[in-house]
Amino acid sequence: MKTRFLGNTDLEVSAIGFGAMHFSLAHRAPEAQGVEVIYRVLDLGVTFIDTADAYCRDEDDKHHNEHFLRNALATYPGDASRVVVATKGGCMRPGGRWTSNGNPDHLRQTIRESHAALGGDRPITLWQHHAIDSNYTVEESMAPVREAVQEGVIEYVGVSNYRVEEIERARAVVEVVSVQNQYSPWHRRPEHNGVLEYCEREGLTFLPWSPLGGRSRAKSLHQIDGLATLAREKGISPQRLVIAWLMARSSCILPIPGSSRLDNTEDLLAAIDVTLSDDEVRRIDAATG
Numbered sequence: 001m002k003t004r005f006l007g008n009t010d011l012e013v014s015a016i017g018f019g020a021m022h023f024s025l026a027h028r029a030p031e032a033q034g035v036e037v038i039y040r041v042l043d044l045g046v047t048f049i050d051t052a053d054a055y056c057r058d059e060d061d062k063h064h065n066e067h068f069l070r071n072a073l074a075t076y077p078g079d080a081s082r083v084v085v086a087t088k089g090g091c092m093r094p095g096g097r098w099t100s101n102g103n104p105d106h107l108r109q110t111i112r113e114s115h116a117a118l119g120g121d122r123p124i125t126l127w128q129h130h131a132i133d134s135n136y137t138v139e140e141s142m143a144p145v146r147e148a149v150q151e152g153v154i155e156y157v158g159v160s161n162y163r164v165e166e167i168e169r170a171r172a173v174v175e176v177v178s179v180q181n182q183y184s185p186w187h188r189r190p191e192h193n194g195v196l197e198y199c200e201r202e203g204l205t206f207l208p209w210s211p212l213g214g215r216s217r218a219k220s221l222h223q224i225d226g227l228a229t230l231a232r233e234k235g236i237s238p239q240r241l242v243i244a245w246l247m248a249r250s251s252c253i254l255p256i257p258g259s260s261r262l263d264n265t266e267d268l269l270a271a272i273d274v275t276l277s278d279d280e281v282r283r284i285d286a287a288t289g
């Protein structure tokens with residue numbers, strides 16, 4: 001497995017990550033199926049798995065995905081000691097809806113709950129602020145995060161759904177190593193709003209969320225003409241081609257696709273061996289831009 005450094009740190013992680021969200025939302029796959037997929041992800045050399053306290057059905061089910069991953073890693077027959085589970089906090093799921101909560105007391109508490117849910121035996125390697133809550137300033141929400149770093153509960157900090165100006169304000173409070181924003185053939189905003197360029201320049205890892213377009217659009221990638229044509233020419237799926245394209249666009253990009261199925265997971269992760277010429281990258285840019 002090819003690797004990347006996480007931000008400016010000396011921590012090496014796989015160049016493709018995996019997003020485990022769908023194993024905990026409503027209509028989740030059976031737990032045994034999820035564990036089988038995670039085992040395969042680890043067999044294939046992935047050492048970066050994305051989760052969140054809010055990957056659950058509702059508030060009564062909070063931290064479900066973190067518990068699920070902890071159990072999967074603990075029972076994995078191979079060596080999972082180098083696997084980074086990157087979690088997030090700052091979103092709530094009242095009645096299954098998504099809302100943000102940047103209250104420093106809430107963040108202080110959920111960080112500790114995430115730490116416990118992941119095992120509590122070592123710091124959370126990467127904790128990300130899930131989304132800004134306009135009721136609180138970035139500085140107010142980041143203060144408990146800095147505290148948790150100082151106390152050794154968190155090792156590295158990331159942000160998610162942040163704009164450049166907000167990333168800079170967060171970095172004035174605590175060191176930030178990664179940015180997780182939406183980016184896919186369907187959603188190219190990071191190329192235009194300066195976030196991708198900022199991450200490249202500052203040495204931050206950019207984690208595109210829903211890199212295939214999410215559950216509803218991932219299966220429609222074959223409808224993008226230029227993308228489907230190139231995928232056919234190369235004899236691979238449009239989904240695998242998209243992951244290869246994201247990695248080829250910038251060395252700071254570490255995609256975190258998700259799948260609930262073994263065959264699709266294997267298909268996606270084989271993107272690590274796909275090489276794209278500059279011309280092929282330009283063809284996909286043009287087809288999806």
Ligand SMILES: NC(=O)c1ccc[n+]([C@@H]2O[C@H](COP(=O)([O-])OP(=O)(O)OC[C@H]3O[C@@H](n4cnc5c(N)ncnc54)[C@H](OP(=O)(O)O)[C@@H]3O)[C@@H](O)[C@H]2O)c1
Pocket residue numbers: 018019020021022050051130160161180181208209210211212213214215216218219237239240256257258259260261263264265267268
């Ligand atoms: N920070 C945030 O605000 C935020 C928001 C959303 C997501 N995320 C993160 O991003 C991760 C990935 O997002 P996502 O799962 O929503 O979107 P995604 O990775 O863009 O797409 C997932 C969908 O793609 C399908 N798929 C995967 N491989 C396929 C293949 N080879 N052929 C056909 N279909 C395939 C999957 O279906 P099957 O299950 O049938 O394979 C699944 O429905 C999440 O797990 C989460 O960690 C973060």
